[in-house]
Amino acid sequence: MLGLVYDGKLSLREVPRPIRPAGEALVKVLMSGFCRTDFELTQGYHGFSGVLGHEFVGRVEEADDHSLIGRRVVGEINVGCGRCDQCRKFDARHCPSRTAIGILGRPGCFADYLVLPEANLHLVPDQVPNATAVFTEPLAAMVEMPDQVHIRPTSRALVVGDGRIGLLAAQVLRLTGAEVHLVGRHEDKLDIVRHVGVITHQREGFEEKGFDVVVEASGSVPGLSTALDAIKPRGLIFVKSTHIKPVLLDMTRVVVNEVTLVGSRCGPFAPALALLSRGLIEVTPLITRVFSFREAEQAFDFAWQKGVIKVLMQHEE
Amino acid sequence: MLGLVYDGKLSLREVPRPIRPAGEALVKVLMSGFCRTDFELTQGYHGFSGVLGHEFVGRVEEADDHSLIGRRVVGEINVGCGRCDQCRKFDARHCPSRTAIGILGRPGCFADYLVLPEANLHLVPDQVPNATAVFTEPLAAMVEMPDQVHIRPTSRALVVGDGRIGLLAAQVLRLTGAEVHLVGRHEDKLDIVRHVGVITHQREGFEEKGFDVVVEASGSVPGLSTALDAIKPRGLIFVKSTHIKPVLLDMTRVVVNEVTLVGSRCGPFAPALALLSRGLIEVTPLITRVFSFREAEQAFDFAWQKGVIKVLMQHEE
Numbered sequence: 001m002l003g004l005v006y007d008g009k010l011s012l013r014e015v016p017r018p019i020r021p022a023g024e025a026l027v028k029v030l031m032s033g034f035c036r037t038d039f040e041l042t043q044g045y046h047g048f049s050g051v052l053g054h055e056f057v058g059r060v061e062e063a064d065d066h067s068l069i070g071r072r073v074v075g076e077i078n079v080g081c082g083r084c085d086q087c088r089k090f091d092a093r094h095c096p097s098r099t100a101i102g103i104l105g106r107p108g109c110f111a112d113y114l115v116l117p118e119a120n121l122h123l124v125p126d127q128v129p130n131a132t133a134v135f136t137e138p139l140a141a142m143v144e145m146p147d148q149v150h151i152r153p154t155s156r157a158l159v160v161g162d163g164r165i166g167l168l169a170a171q172v173l174r175l176t177g178a179e180v181h182l183v184g185r186h187e188d189k190l191d192i193v194r195h196v197g198v199i200t201h202q203r204e205g206f207e208e209k210g211f212d213v214v215v216e217a218s219g220s221v222p223g224l225s226t227a228l229d230a231i232k233p234r235g236l237i238f239v240k241s242t243h244i245k246p247v248l249l250d251m252t253r254v255v256v257n258e259v260t261l262v263g264s265r266c267g268p269f270a271p272a273l274a275l276l277s278r279g280l281i282e283v284t285p286l287i288t289r290v291f292s293f294r295e296a297e298q299a300f301d302f303a304w305q306k307g308v309i310k311v312l313m314q315h316e317e
Numbered sequence: 318m319l320g321l322v323y324d325g326k327l328s329l330r331e332v333p334r335p336i337r338p339a340g341e342a343l344v345k346v347l348m349s350g351f352c353r354t355d356f357e358l359t360q361g362y363h364g365f366s367g368v369l370g371h372e373f374v375g376r377v378e379e380a381d382d383h384s385l386i387g388r389r390v391v392g393e394i395n396v397g398c399g400r401c402d403q404c405r406k407f408d409a410r411h412c413p414s415r416t417a418i419g420i421l422g423r424p425g426c427f428a429d430y431l432v433l434p435e436a437n438l439h440l441v442p443d444q445v446p447n448a449t450a451v452f453t454e455p456l457a458a459m460v461e462m463p464d465q466v467h468i469r470p471t472s473r474a475l476v477v478g479d480g481r482i483g484l485l486a487a488q489v490l491r492l493t494g495a496e497v498h499l500v501g502r503h504e505d506k507l508d509i510v511r512h513v514g515v516i517t518h519q520r521e522g523f524e525e526k527g528f529d530v531v532v533e534a535s536g537s538v539p540g541l542s543t544a545l546d547a548i549k550p551r552g553l554i555f556v557k558s559t560h561i562k563p564v565l566l567d568m569t570r571v572v573v574n575e576v577t578l579v580g581s582r583c584g585p586f587a588p589a590l591a592l593l594s595r596g597l598i599e600v601t602p603l604i605t606r607v608f609s610f611r612e613a614e615q616a617f618d619f620a621w622q623k624g625v626i627k628v629l630m631q632h633e634e
Contacts, residue, residue, distance in 0.1 A: 242572050248565055252560055254578065255558070261577065261579075
C-alpha cells in the first residue's frame with residue numbers, strides 16, 4: 001500500500017500493509033487531516049520515523065468484533081500498555097509506554113490502511129460527512145479543556161491565536177456560555193468565528209485585560225506573554241502549544257498574580273463527535289483545500305504555508 | 318524612631334515615626350523576621366525604596382477601635398484600594414493598586430513602629446509566644462496552597478527545597494493526610510521535618526517520580542526541572558519561588574503530560590495563626606538566630622548566609 005513516510009526525508013512510497021493483531025481492527029483510511037504536530041515530527045520532535053498522520057476517518061475492513069466491519073469510524077490515537085496505573089484508570093493518553101499513531105512507535109493514517117485497537121474506535125453517525133468527522137481528533141483536544149477545568153458561564157475567556165487550534169478552541173469555549181474573545185492577525189480567519197458568537201480582535205494594538213480564562217493557541221512564545229498580560233489575578237491559562245525548545249517564562253508574574261497554567265493535549269472523542277453530529281461546531285470554513293492522497297507530498301508542503309488553515313486528504317474508497 | 322532602610326544601600330537610621338490615618342492602627346513592633354523577598358528588594362526587585370520588612374508581631378498603641386489598644390497582633394501585609402473588583406471580593410492581595418508593607422509603597426516592620434489598617438490585624442492568642450507568632454505571615458503563604466487547590470489524603474506530595482519555605486510547606490501539606498516527601502541538600506534541615514512525619518531525601522541521586530502534587534520551593538531554576546521530573550501526568554506543581562529574570566521552562570513537557578502549574582503567593586492569616594496556636598506546626602527549630610533590632614544591619618547580612626534558616630529580630634518592648 002502507499003504511505004507518507006518520514007525517515008529523515010518525506011516521501012509517498014510503497015510500504016507493507018499493516019498486519020492486524022488480535023483485538024485490533026484493520027481500517028481503510030477514507031479521509032485524513034494535517035496537524036502542526038506532523039510538521040514538528042519532520043523537524044525532529046520525538047525522533048519519529050515512519051508513516052505520519054493521526055487525524056482520520058476510515059472504514060473497518062477486518063475486526064474481531066464483526067459488528068464493526070463495514071462501519072465508518074474515527075479513532076483515539078493513543079494506545080496504552082493496559083497494565084500501568086494510568087491505563088487502569090482508563091487514561092491510555094498518559095500511559096508512560098503508550099504508542100500513538102503517526103507520532104510515537106505506531107504507523108499513522110497517511111496511508112491506505114492502519115490498525116488500531118477496537119476499543120479506540122468510535123462509530124461515525126451517518127449524517128456526519130467524512131470532511132466533518134475528520135475534525136474529531138483536533139476538536140477532542142479542545143473539548144479536553146472543559147473536561148479538565150470547570151469553565152463558568154460567568155467567565156470572560158480569551159483565545160490567543162487564529163490558527164486551527166484557536167478557531168476550534170473559541171468555538172468550544174463559547175458553548176459554556178462564557179463571553180469568548182479571540183485575538184489574531186488574519187481578518188478572514190477571525191470572520192469564521194465572529195459569525196458564531198465569538199468577539200474578535202486584531203493582535204495589533206490589542207490591550208484588553210482581566211480575563212478569567214486564556215487559551216494560548218498561537219504556537220508562539222509571544223503568545224504566552226500576551227496571555228500573561230491579559231489574564232486576571234488568580235486566572236487560568238490553558239497552554240496548548242508545544243515548543244521544540246524550552247521557552248522563557250516570567251515566573252514571577254505567575255507567582256505574584258497566582259496564575260494557574262494548565263497544560264492541555266489530547267481529549268475525549270465521544271463528546272467531540274457528538275458536538276460535530278449536533279452541528280454545534282463550524283468546521284467546513286476551516287478547510288482551506290482538499291488534496292487527493294496521491295498528492296500527499298504536495299499537500300504536506302501546502303499545509304504549512306501562510307494563511308492556510310486546514311488541509312485534508314481524500315483517500316481512494 | 319529607628320528603621321532599617323533600603324534606598325540603594327542598606328542602613329539602620331532615624332526615620333520619622335509614621336502618622337496614623339483614620340481606620341489604621343499604630344503598632345509598636347515587638348519581633349520581626351527576615352524573608353527572602355527582603356533580600357530580593359535590595360537586588361532591585363520592585364524598585365523598592367524605604368523601610369523594609371513584612372513579618373512581625375506587635376502591640377497596638379493607637380487605633381480607632383479602642384478594644385485593640387494594648388493587644389498583641391500580627392498583620393496581613395497587603396492593603397487594597399477598597400473599591401476595585403478584587404477588593405470587592407475581599408481579595409486585597411490582588412488589588413492592582415495595592416500597597417504592601419515593606420514591599421510596595423508602604424513602610425515595613427523593620428522599625429520601632431508601623432501603621433496598618435485595623436482590618437488587617439489579627440489578635441495573637443496569649444499562649445502563642447512572639448517567636449512563634451512572627452511565623453504567621455510565611456505560614457499563611459503555605460496555607461494558601463490547600464486554600465487554592467484541594468489536596469487529597471490519597472495524594473503523594475513532594476516539596477523541592479529545604480529552606481524556610483520548603484520546611485513550612487511540607488509541614489502544612491502533611492496535615493492533609495497526604496504522604497509528603499521533601500528533597501533537599503542539608504541533613505540538619507531535613508531532620509527538622511523528618512521528626513514530624515515528612516519523608517526526606519537527599520537531592521543527590523534523587524529520582525522518585527509519580528507525585529500528584531509538587532511544591533517548587535527551592536528558589537532555583539533547577540528546582541523547577543526537578544519538579545517536572547517528579548510530577549505524574551495530570552499532576553499539579555505549586556510554584557512558590559519568584560525569580561528576578563524570566564526562567565526557561567520546558568513547556569512541551571507541561572503540555573504533553575498535562576501538568577498544571579499554580580502560582581502561589583500570600584495566604585490567609587486566620588488559619589495560619591490557628592495552626593500555630595494549636596501547636597501543629599514546628600517553627601522553633603527553624604530559628605537559626607535572634608538578633609536585637611539595634612543589630613539589624615548585621616542581622617540582615619547574616620540572614621542570607623549558607624545554612625541559615627530563619628533569622629528574627631527582637632525589638633525593644
